[in-house]
Amino acid sequence: xxxxxxxxxxxxxxxxxxxxxxxxxxxxxxxxxxxxxxxxxxxxxxxxxxxxxxxxxxxxxxxxxxxxxxxxxxxxxxxxxxxxxxxxxxxxxxxxxxxxxxxxxxxxxxxxxxxxxxxxxxxxxxxxxxxxxxxxxxxxxxxxxxxxxxxxxxxxxxxxxxxxxxxxxxxxxxxxxxxxxxxxxxxxxxxxxxxxxxxxxxxxxxxxxxxxxxxxxxxxxxxxxxxxxxxxxxxxxxxxxxxxxxxxxxxxxxxxxxxxxxxxxxxxxxxxxxxxxxxxxxxxxxxxxxxxxxxxxxxxxxxxxxxxxxxxxxxxxx
Numbered sequence: 623x624x625x626x627x628x629x630x631x632x633x634x635x636x637x638x639x640x641x642x643x644x645x646x647x648x649x650x651x652x653x654x655x656x657x658x659x660x661x662x663x664x665x666x667x668x669x670x671x672x673x674x675x676x677x678x679x680x681x682x683x684x685x686x687x688x689x690x691x692x693x694x695x696x697x698x699x700x701x702x703x704x705x706x707x708x709x710x711x712x713x714x715x716x717x718x719x720x721x722x723x724x725x726x727x728x729x730x731x732x733x734x735x736x737x738x739x740x741x742x743x744x745x746x747x748x749x750x751x752x753x754x755x756x757x758x759x760x761x762x763x764x765x766x767x768x769x770x771x772x773x774x775x776x777x778x779x780x781x782x783x784x785x786x787x788x789x790x791x792x793x794x795x796x797x798x799x800x801x802x803x804x805x806x807x808x809x810x811x812x813x814x815x816x817x818x819x820x821x822x823x824x825x826x827x828x829x830x831x832x833x834x835x836x837x838x839x840x841x842x843x844x845x846x847x848x849x850x851x852x853x854x855x856x857x858x859x860x861x862x863x864x865x866x867x868x869x870x871x872x873x874x875x876x877x878x879x880x881x882x883x884x885x886x887x888x889x890x891x892x893x894x895x896x897x898x899x900x901x902x903x904x905x906x907x908x909x910x911x912x913x914x915x916x917x918x919x920x921x922x923x924x925x926x927x928x929x930x931x932x933x934x935x936x937x938x939x940x
Contacts, residue, residue, distance in 0.1 A: 667791045675770045675785060676778065677751065683767050686791050687746035691739055693731055693786070694750035696916040697771050698723060699749065700782055701918035703799050712742050719910065719918075736760045745787065752787040773915040774841050776807070782915075799917060806920035807848065810927050813934055814850035823930050826853040826874035826898070830881045834863050841915050849926035851876070866892060874898050876930055880909040906927050 669919050671683045691712045692698040698713045706873060710723075714731035717723045729738050734757040739747065749758055758768050763774045769789055771782040780800055787796030827836045836842040838856035846853050854872035855862065870892060877898040879887060884904045893899055907929060911922035928935040 628793070644931055657713050667788055667793065671788065673681065673769065673785060673789055676772045679770065680881055681767050681769045681789075683769075683789055685745070685788065689742065689744045690790070691742055691744040691747060692717070692748045693734065694748075694752045694771075695719065695731075695910070696773070696914040697748045697750060697786070698915060699918065700771065700779075701788055701790065701916045701923065702791040703795075704783065704790060705795040706786070706792055711744065712739075716760075723760060736764075740764060740766070748786070748789075751930045759894045775844055775915075776919060779915050779917075779919060781801075783917075787934065790921035795866060803830060803917065806877070807923065810920070810923050810935075811848060811930075814848065816925065817850050817931065817934070822850055822852050823875035824854050824872065825876045825878060825930065826854050826869055826872060827878045827886065828880065829861065830862060831883060831886065833866065833869070834861050837862055842912050845912055845919065845923050848923045851926065852929050869893070870896060873902075875903065877904040877930065878926070879904065880912065899938045 643670050667686075668800040669683060669685045671815045672683050673683065675711075677679050687706075687709055689711045690701065690706065690709045692701055692712050695714060695717045698710065698717050698924075699719055701707060701710055702722065707720070707722055710726065712729055713723045714733045715728040717726075717728070727742065728849065729735065729742075734754050736757050739761060744766055747758070747761055747766055747836040749768055749770050751770060758770075762768050769785070771786055773782045780803075783796050783800055786792050823895055827842065827846065829835060835855045836846070836853060836859040837860045838853060839859050840861070843856060854874050855864065858864075871897055875897050877887060879894070884906050887893070887904050888899055898904055907925055908922075911918055913927055924935070
């Protein structure tokens with residue numbers, strides 16, 4: 623993976639640590655997380671439309687949006703997965719998926735320029751709690767609808783899909799997307815459920831070289847649970863920074879790096895007694911699949927499961 627991508631991810635993690643961008647909601651247990659959304663009852667969308675977003679705010683949308691500005695990569699991915707990609711006219715400077723976004727105008731995700739957004743003439747802005755509230759409020763005062771989709775669990779991803787599909791008039795696509803995601807996650811969970819508790823591996827997820835990791839109340843922790851792993855930092859909250867000595871005490875069976883530098887980890891002073899290092903189980907995984915609560919959540923869980931249990935899931939491309 624290109625070094626620039628790791629740097630972008632590290633910047634995102636630093637900001638998440640400061641503002642709690644995607645943390646804060648206790649994950650569901652595995653049975654609850656394994657998807658429980660069926661087709662929506664109301665099949666029609668009528669405008670003007672009032673929706674409650676994931677912050678509880680009422681959002682008035684006068685007509686079907688044709689010029690959407692998306693300020694967070696996970697929301698952009700959801701919009702495109704719903705078939706609303708042609709309605710998106712600009713995305714954040716953190717966006718890189720799907721490929722179509724590379725040719726769209728970019729706006730800053732974390733230092734939003736309100737004038738730049740207004741100049742794009744949006745009829746809907748899709749945001750996250752990670753975006754600057756002051757600027758979002760400013761856009762609202764200018765009469766621009768701002769809808770916050772901010773999932774912090776797999777269950778809330780489905781809620782985001784419902785909200786965004788209603789806002790953009792893509793209900794049928796939402797049914798199809800949810801059904802696909804449910805089927806995929808159930809397939810992984812069926813294999814994970816067969817792994818005895820005593821054989822499940824302890825995992826240290828390393829977000830960057832400063833030893834920030836994944837607490838037990840985060841989206842990534844839930845994905846690790848779905849993949850059958852035991853988070854050594856599950857007793858902590860948010861995105862904590864821990865000491866090297868603490869990781870040694872935890873003695874993880876597997877180390878997952880989301881910043882790409884596995885060789886540095888393997889050579890760290892004082893870490894040679896860690897089981898993961900002794901057994902060569904230090905892996906660099908694709909960060910976006912694990913950090914973005916969006917339509918590729920299955921890919922993230924599958925990537926983890928293949929890495930943790932290659933004998934059950936097959937070798938992962940690492």
